[in-house]
Amino acid sequence: MTQPKAPVSLVADIGGTNTRVALATGALLRPDTVARYKNAAFGDLSEVLDAYLGDHGTPDCDAACVALAGPVRDHRGTMTNLDWTIDPATVATATRAERVAVLNDLQAQGHALGYVTPDHLTCLKPGAEAEVGAARLMIGIGTGFNIAPVLTENGQRIVAPAEAGHVTLPTRTAEDRALADHLEAVHGFPSVEEALSGRGVAQVAAWHAQTTGQTPNWTPAEVVAAATSGDPVAKAALAQLTRLLATVIGDLSLIHLPFGGIFLVGGVARALSPWIKSDAFVRAMQDKGRFSSLVADIPVWLVEDDYAALTGQAHYLDQLR
Amino acid sequence: MTQPKAPVSLVADIGGTNTRVALATGALLRPDTVARYKNAAFGDLSEVLDAYLGDHGTPDCDAACVALAGPVRDHRGTMTNLDWTIDPATVATATRAERVAVLNDLQAQGHALGYVTPDHLTCLKPGAEAEVGAARLMIGIGTGFNIAPVLTENGQRIVAPAEAGHVTLPTRTAEDRALADHLEAVHGFPSVEEALSGRGVAQVAAWHAQTTGQTPNWTPAEVVAAATSGDPVAKAALAQLTRLLATVIGDLSLIHLPFGGIFLVGGVARALSPWIKSDAFVRAMQDKGRFSSLVADIPVWLVEDDYAALTGQAHYLDQLR
Known part of the structure; x- marks a missing residue:
């Protein structure tokens, strides 16, 4: 059996003004891959994810997560100042990842506890x-x-x-x-x-x-x-x-x-x-x-x-x- | 490989006046085994558990849990009107169970959700x-x-x-x-x-x-x-x-x-x-x-x-x- 390559995932954090996107190898965020996009310049989340993946050599991601500064219910996020569709289907289509998730920003930060230096x-x-x-x-x-x-x-x-x-x-x-x-x-x-x-x-x-x-x-x-x-x-x-x-x-x-x-x-x-x-x-x-x-x-x-x-x-x- | 026998566990619920004790087979409570003991008649939790096990043919329990109407911290329970020692060591010694737990009564009830008819x-x-x-x-x-x-x-x-x-x-x-x-x-x-x-x-x-x-x-x-x-x-x-x-x-x-x-x-x-x-x-x-x-x-x-x-x-x- 050959050792499988560490899987790559895409993570994105939608704030009121900007969305930051990055890649992770296994559980580890790669700070060199963090990019920031102005929300106002994009019509939807899928456009931001398309732009990021295009800018980063279309990596093969097995998992993708989006966090947002707004409520998430039944896996669907809403933000007061953006009419973007933020749901697992959008994330899956844009990234072709098998495992996708949508969290609110506080949940995302909660998952970082224990890993903050x-x-x-x-x-x-x-x-x-x-x-x-x-x-x-x-x-x-x-x-x-x-x-x-x-x-x-x-x-x-x-x-x-x-x-x-x-x-x-x-x-x-x-x-x-x-x-x-x-x-x-x-x-x-x-x-x-x-x-x-x-x-x-x-x-x-x-x-x-x-x-x-x-x-x-x-x-x-x-x-x-x-x-x-x-x-x-x-x-x-x-x-x-x-x-x-x-x-x-x-x-x-x-x-x-x-x-x-x-x-x-x-x-x-x-x-x-x-x-x-x-x-x-x-x-x-x-x-x-x-x-x-x-x-x-x-x-x-x-x-x-x-x-x-x-x-x-x-x-x-x-x-x- | 022979099919292992369904494991037996002991469960106990300490209220303000009475303690109820019962056996469960796998995840299933056996209502025919429920017995009630007056707290005032016993000096400690271990005496109640000893009495119950003696009354029920000293069954071989692999797991035991005690729930109480009082706060539990670091697995140790306290009740305002009882000076009993309510902790995993006491439960393990009395029952000889490998897996032991102490919960508060609301947590115990929460674990019943989905199984209440x-x-x-x-x-x-x-x-x-x-x-x-x-x-x-x-x-x-x-x-x-x-x-x-x-x-x-x-x-x-x-x-x-x-x-x-x-x-x-x-x-x-x-x-x-x-x-x-x-x-x-x-x-x-x-x-x-x-x-x-x-x-x-x-x-x-x-x-x-x-x-x-x-x-x-x-x-x-x-x-x-x-x-x-x-x-x-x-x-x-x-x-x-x-x-x-x-x-x-x-x-x-x-x-x-x-x-x-x-x-x-x-x-x-x-x-x-x-x-x-x-x-x-x-x-x-x-x-x-x-x-x-x-x-x-x-x-x-x-x-x-x-x-x-x-x-x-x-x-x-x-x-x-």
Whole structure:
């Protein structure tokens, strides 16, 4: 018997503006093959995949995966700002791969856990040592808010989809309730994502500014910059956002028991990391009555790895072989 | 090669008052072998298992599982009202089984999904048809409140543990906020379980009674009986509890996307089922802004099967073989 050649797979990550495509050999992403395509220049996903394969010598792929920053249901993905058809049939036709998959971006990142190198990880809150195979939880805070629990049993990893940004925003104080009332009045429902996302940071800061008669109309980055340089309104907004995020993360800790760690990704998570790394965050996360000590055992990490979604897809496809 | 004999396993379900023990052949529970032991008559779990095995001809078990109505961490279970040692070593020593496991009761019930017969299932809220293998969610509402998500991939089922009764009670109305303030004042933290459990029903009813100057001091069953016979205070309490339960179930629907269904178990779920089967429940469950239609697709079932936890353990052990 001859040793079979390591199989090649194609992985693609569709973001709001760009799609990145790459090849993997076995479970290993090949960073030299990553290419980026502007979504606006293409009419459909199949055109992007055709262009990539043409640019890369039409490799023979046995598996292909597409991840997208949007919900996936019955293996079909949808994105608010793109009318592309994102489903297994499209991926299979374009790549001629036998095994195809469509994941949401948080699931793809969840499949990368364990393969992200230490230089891409920062500990924001320590926890207790956990046993091998303990559950982990990815939380993405950027354009939107979502999660992906990462579970392992008998060597099989399952990374479940969720729409966790759309649950009721938990409120513990009069200020939080006033904010929830404001978000409900504006959006019809006071969801976690209306506070904990890029637009959330902007609208929470605008709401704080309003109560002082100011109308700064900050971008999320400007809120963080203003708070860093001591602006009291921006500081108050970020103090509230930190407390709300801690409450949400504490609740998700009890729902998923991720003793293997919580891993934050996304631009807002990165921007808020100095606030997350604070006593105020730890206090609010652990404010769970007699379950405080359980939540205290769960560490929180920041992941900064641009290739995590592609890496995760390569490992996911390899697990299907 | 001779056909091996179907392996025998021992399964045990430790409740607040009794422990039930049974044998299974392969994945199949043998109802004729179920025996019940009063916890108070035994000093430890190993004594119960010794008694059972002695009473049943010391069968040769290759696998054994214990489920308990309490948290399990690092395979070790704890119950508030029992100082028994509940861990794999104790189970292995008592049963001489090679494969042993300790689960919480909701996980055990989750492993029974797919094997509960239709006569033990009542549809409380219809949903959309789901594909085979869709995620399901067990929710137990009885002495406490907890959940167990049931996920399947590549034939491997994972039923994850949780402590979901201890998250922040979501509040959408002034009445809910007043109740949360009351629960926080009494218990230090306004958790879901302080409202949605046996003691929760009693204390929510007592809180409603207080505002009218009454002090009925009802048991949970008396609250349901009083509401059924038209008592306005009990009716108001159950209307609020129904709304709160619907909000919690709607949030858990977005967190777990259980398109395969939500399955309610426990005495409080059974008692509240006439209220759950109402337009008010459906309206509140689906009150999630632009994600209402997604939540609308998720069906809600009531499970009434006394042997579900034992059945689930038998299937779980068989999956480990």
